Amino acid sequence: MTENNTREEEVLAKLDTFDELPDAPPKRRIKLSWVGKIAVAVVVFWMIIIVIGPSIAPYHEMDMEGEDGFLDAYDNFYLGTDYLGRDTLSRIIFGARNTIGISILATLLAYCIGITLGIAAAVKGGWIDMCISRINDSILALPSIMLGLIAIAALGSSISILIGISAIIYATSVFRIARALGQDIMVQDYVEAAKARGEGLWWIIKSEVLPNAAMPLATDFGLRLVFVVLFISSLSFLGLGIQPPASDWGSMVRENLQGLTYGSYASIWPACAIATFTISINLIVDDISAKSGGSLAKKMV
Amino acid sequence: MKDKFRPQSGDITLSDLDPSDRSLVENAVKKGFSRREILKIMMATGVTAATANSLFTKSGEAMASTPKKGGSIRMASNLHGPDDQLDPRLFTSTIDYTRGRATYNSLIRHSNELVPQAELAETFEPNSDASEWTFKIRKGVSFHDGSPMTADDVVYSMSRHLGEDSTSVIKSVMSSVKEWKKVGQHEVKAILHSSNADLPTLLGLFQNKIIKNGSTGEGNGTGPFKMDSFEPGVKSVHTRNEDYWAEGANLDTIEITGITDPVARVNALISGDIQMATVIDPKAFRQVEEAEGVTLLSTPAALQMGICCLKNTAPGENADFVKGMQYIQDRERIVKKILKGKGSVGNDTPVMSAHGPDFCSELAQREFDPDKAKFHFKKAGISGAEIFSAPVVSGVQDAVLLAQANCAKIGFDLQVKKVPTDGYWGAVWMNEPVNVVTWNMRPTANSQMAIQFAPGAAWNDTYWNNDRMGELLRLSLSEIDPDKRHAMYCEMQTLIHNESGMVIPAFSNINDGISSNIMGMPSVPLGQLGACEWPELVWLA
């Protein structure tokens, strides 16, 4: 009975200090499965390579020091040589810079364009929305390789062009997402509240819309990045990719394919490089957007 | 490949030879060449004298393995598209040439040794100063639609290359002809502006096909094959022309298609989906050589791997820059590593051994010498340059990369701008200060040099205008005395070697892949697959 009373008092005390139990659990940090952790490790690894690559590469990407083309690993050609007798390892290391670096830049640019227009369309609506959306649709409707081909044939294939064209192509999908997000954030009560307060449009976008759009966009970033990597590889396949002697993984796969038939791994290694990077990114994204439905689905009988 | 002869010098059978040499011999024997000629030819392709001798004794076999009729072949070219043509005067690619060769005939055709031979013309005679040529036209030749071929058709066809409003690809090449005149029902006359001893060889050009009067070709020719179907950019099917004027083709049908992707082309060849593939990439040589049932045909040719430094602008106008570019070329490595041996070192002139006696072998070979290169670049006061490159000939891209790597070593910054082939000839070649170029081999050293280096010529792609050069080109045409003639040619090649803006580190062989049971392949070095002469000649073993 006595401890019952004390319990009672506790409860009442609690009620008086309005320390109620939170409805939602406190903000949970992104938690990665072990797979996710490995994936992160891989991505980090490549990022490091990008930074310190050139200083650790045994050769320069353009050096043709190998005895011959398509050689298996020997003394300090740890992954053998490519069809011109260049060191595969060095080229992969240098290639990281071009392939990933360019893709990241392109994706970032795509996001700047996509988000700006997307939010603008969502916030302004009306004919502005209409115009932007139509143009967006038509770019979507055209096969991206085709766009790439035309753009590069017209403007030549410099790294900046590559970045530009991939950015434009992938901005379209970013635009769609950003627009959708923007539209349903704009009708949130807290935005209404800001409007009622008399806040300017810019302030609303900057401190109400963007912060709330950030996370979903971030997860999408990974996927876009992968697409850009693959897109640039495809361009390389058509011989429109990054300019020699700069090595990029896509064209490395491409130019050494023939080696496969007589057991040269010169095209396997860069392919692995692409795969490890893109798969890791995808795994991380999957992990972060941990399928909310999954937990409920597990309860099915 | 040659090595395999050395051990057993004594008796090798014809089959031991690789098809290119084999067909060489076979054709030679068929044409009843003298022993000396055949030996000469074979030496040219690098066969040792001993082998050649012992071979010749066996040439009886060559006669023995007579062609047999029947069978069909599917041939895949490297380029095709909606712009595939049936109009000879607009032919630009191997696939057009091949269709042309199967469907039409010309007045003159080339032998493997580049000797002009009569085809629709029975005979051809120049007048005294070779300013007029008379052609007797073969009788009893009829088009696929049955109508007989007469002088009118010839005059019509040949005149399509002349005149202001002609869109002929070879308009300027044929410009030395003033007009074509019908002399009789089966005789025509070509009246030239100036004398030209080489006219017959010009008539062997792929575009000089005889088509029906008033037509634009449309696949109705006098050739060994009739055209069944033609889809631009897809394929064409041809069946043997049974009432052909000559002994005619051996194959029943040929399908001509294109596979643009080099890897795919080789894979298709190896897996037997196609029997002939043009332009094998050096990367794939080993694959083709090692594969069962397919053979790599490699014909030495003056397929130049050229770098044009325009003389009318910087940096090309500076002679030392050009010298630098010439010395930085690691010619040996290009031939060994990039062309995998299927090519020959170039000496910065478009003429090479395949051109026969007119090649100036005594001209000292320019070697790879970074220090000299460095010296010249320094002297020129140029620290870097930009070179535009497209895959116009196999290995050229890589050669440029090699040069770039070597330049980097001597602190010269050579920027490579890789551009797609489409639009290259219009936008880059002859426009950008430094660019790559190639030319199909021309039958004569003169014509070879004339295209590029005749002062003011339409395609003088280094804008190097040298009057002496022009003079020599003219004189050499009518010079009869071998020694004088050779001297002239040497002077021209030396001029180009030293003064033009041309860098020619190497010549690529013409490399094609065929399945091993194809016999009687021609080896005319003027184009892929024996300059597309094969349809009428080959048979299946």
Place this chain on the structure above:
Amino acid sequence: MMTQMVLRRIGIGFATLIVVSIIVFIGTSVLPGDVAQIILGQSATPATLAQLRSELGLDQPGYIRYFIWLGDMASGDLGTSKAGGASIVSLTSGRLGNTMMMAGIVSLISIPLSVALGLWAAMHPGTWLDRVITFGTLSTISVPEFFIATILVLVLAVELHWLPAIAYMSGDETGWQLMKALAMPLLTLVIVVSAQMIRMTRAGILNVMSSPYIEMAILKGVPRRRIILRHALLNAIGPIVNVIALNLAYLVSGVVIVETIFAYPGLAKLMIDGVQTRDLPLVQACAMIFCATYVVLILIADVASILSNPRLRHPK
């Protein structure tokens, strides 16, 4: 209300088509060199160029050519190829047939396959087979398609000689032969496309799976199968159909690389050739076909998701 929405979509479609034609036209007309230049290639001379240009009507200013083209287009005349001189209808019709056949067969195989696998994976989340499917598809979408294609060729054609290395059709194939001739590109595309669709199906379902009515179904003792196939799928149809539509569009217009590798005479390759030969009418025609396909497919998808949504089907 529904018809309204559909009509609106159609209108949007047309707008898109116009914008596309303009984009393509501008895009192609800024390309260096023109069709004449390409035809004559290395052997061009100013004289011959000028001559050919006027023959091909390239000497008129761009916008005039555009409107001429637009007019012809409206009257159903696609014009003739500048490069080959063949009529574009004849050029494209065959290619279109091929492309459609390929896309058709691929989707016949891959759509049921991927929807089934996607559902299965969603039905048993976390099981090892689910993991296998997830990782498998993930890996597939993570490597360049030309690599997949080449590996397949090397193994199945060059090494094992089971299948032809290129999709060469003499035109008289039937049924089985045809399938064999096309086996390689089919296989490649099925793999590439299915991976995408499986992932999306699974994601789409799992997305719905978090909603309260699914929990309710569980609490009603509804078996897993029915939950997925009736309760979840009905609500996930919209997104799934959309993904399918996008993939079909890709099969029609985006398969350049596969067509190149297998030398398959499809429309996408034709368009690339068109660009490379600066054959404007051809490029325009292809672009229009692609864009139209895209628009139609998306339209179908939209209608499908409208139909699948009772709120729109039965407005109050």
Place this chain on the structure above:
Amino acid sequence: MIFLRSLAVVLLRKWYKTMDKLLEVKNLKISARSDEGKEIPIVKGVSFDIFKGQVVALIGESGSGKTTISLSSLAYTKPGLHFAGGEVLLNGEDVLSMAPLRQREIRGSNVAYLAQSAAATFNPAITIGEQVTESAVLHGILSQEEATKRAEELYRALELPDPDRIGHRYPHQVSGGQLQRLMAAMALCGRPDLMVLDEPTTALDVTTQIEVLKAFKKVIREENAAAIYVTHDLAVVAQIADYIVVLYSGEIMEQGPADQIINSPTHAYTRRLMDAVRPKPGAGQGVEVSGEHDRDIPAVEVSKMTAGYGGVVNGEPKVTILRDVNIKVKNGQVMGVIGESGCGKSTLARVMAGLLPQAKGDVKLEGDKLQGSLHDRSLEELQKVQFVFQMADTALNPKQLIGDIIGRPLEFYHGMKGSEKHRKVSEILDMVELPADFASRYPMELSGGQKQRINLARSLAASPEVMLCDEVTSALDSIVGANVIKLLTSLRDKTGVSFVFISHDLSTVASFADTIVVLYAGRVVEQGPTDEVLTPPFHPYTRLLISSVPELRLGWLEETMEKREMAVGISKGVEITSIGCPFYNRCPNAIEGTCNVKNAPIIELNNGHQISCHLKLTELNDVEESTNAALSASESNNVVSISSNWDKS
């Protein structure tokens, strides 16, 4: 008659008690696992029994674990939770330890679940009929035909409109109240032994709630099913439960028979709950105003105002929500606006706030005219009128710190910066009785009540003249809500801010407002000082509202149901009319030919009390007779109800 039945029921129940237990919950423990993988107990050893035909109420506030416990009877936990101990015996068999397949069998057949929000728990893509019958058919209890037949019977029993066709409709095509009842049908279709009702009426308007309650009670009795009734509202519990379990944070505070808990609660927490239930609204509840803030010009005045959505064509918007509204808010006073969902309460507030420009009429702030749209209002005007949103969790930007949320108006209106701003923020937090360190938290880390306080604090920070509070308590548990009201009262006294307090809960309004405006279908049907409005004469609708508010005593529901007027009033929903009295179709005293064609005149009564009705004052004064007299008239025109949900769209 009904008396007899309920009597019989009581007897029956006594008899059942002797029967064996249906459900036994023994020392049930449920916990969650945190990211770090450590166990967080949610339910800490709970035991209680349920007998056949008995309704057991689990009562407690959010976080008390009541829903979690109720779900255990279906052997189910929300994702992230798991059973940590104890057992749940259904007919003597432990459901927790059953094989999954067996668990699936009992779900829907032995135990059925009714979720809080039917709107969310009905599958939008499947017809109601299929969903209602699904479980019964799947478990092989009934064939599809039988099930459909039974469903229709249930629809009738639950007094749903056109029972034989409603099954073919889709969830979005019927109103919230109807869905809630359809849920019951869904649960009952398979004749379960036990029903779990999770807050089934919380989301509903009073008039709807009472009808749903009535329906539930009826069917539960008829089916003599047992039920677990989960709620936080004692008044509701009192009407429906036989046995009550009081929970707080996963522990049982007190349990016992309904009458004992209601009439003689022993545990302090229970008493606290009871206090939170406000007495029946009536005279003398309005708080006396301290005159200090009085000024003659009203803080806000709305005159002849018409508003709605869609393009405005000569003063008539496409969809008219409010029609010809005239109201005054005196300085430092609280005006309560009461009405059912869809009556236009929120719209009224939005118009005043400038979020929705009115189509006609004026809004005056302290005598001077306010522009319709935000953009045309001056910063000062904006600052003086503050809008407090209904849903705190959607009204607070989840990505902003509390400090920034409250700080923003300070710098925006008053240009405060740095330490000054910081000080002010903690001042305001103190004002809303929250510790200063909350400034560094995110909304997510707060409870509903706390969020609502922040929501208020943000508006306070603007130091406004008028605060428009839209349903600020309706989302909160009773105790928390009561506390918020306390807070508001004190704020009003401290700051002298005038309030427009919008709510669908009459008793809340009554306890807080100085004047009350009764809105119905976008029109003011009655307004005046609280005491006046809450004492006769009533507008018929006001009367309906007042009598719908549940009372905290057993048997209230039955009594109320006997008042025939309810029978008429409740079974129908709001209908917007442009002419005539909007309440016409639900009014027991409606005069056909008058009420439905002429706009009702405004009857002026003493000190500003107005009623807009066609009836004579006398009629309005004495209730019952007139009702019965007019009944025949009203029954002749049963219009099928149309729920109105613009404020959702």
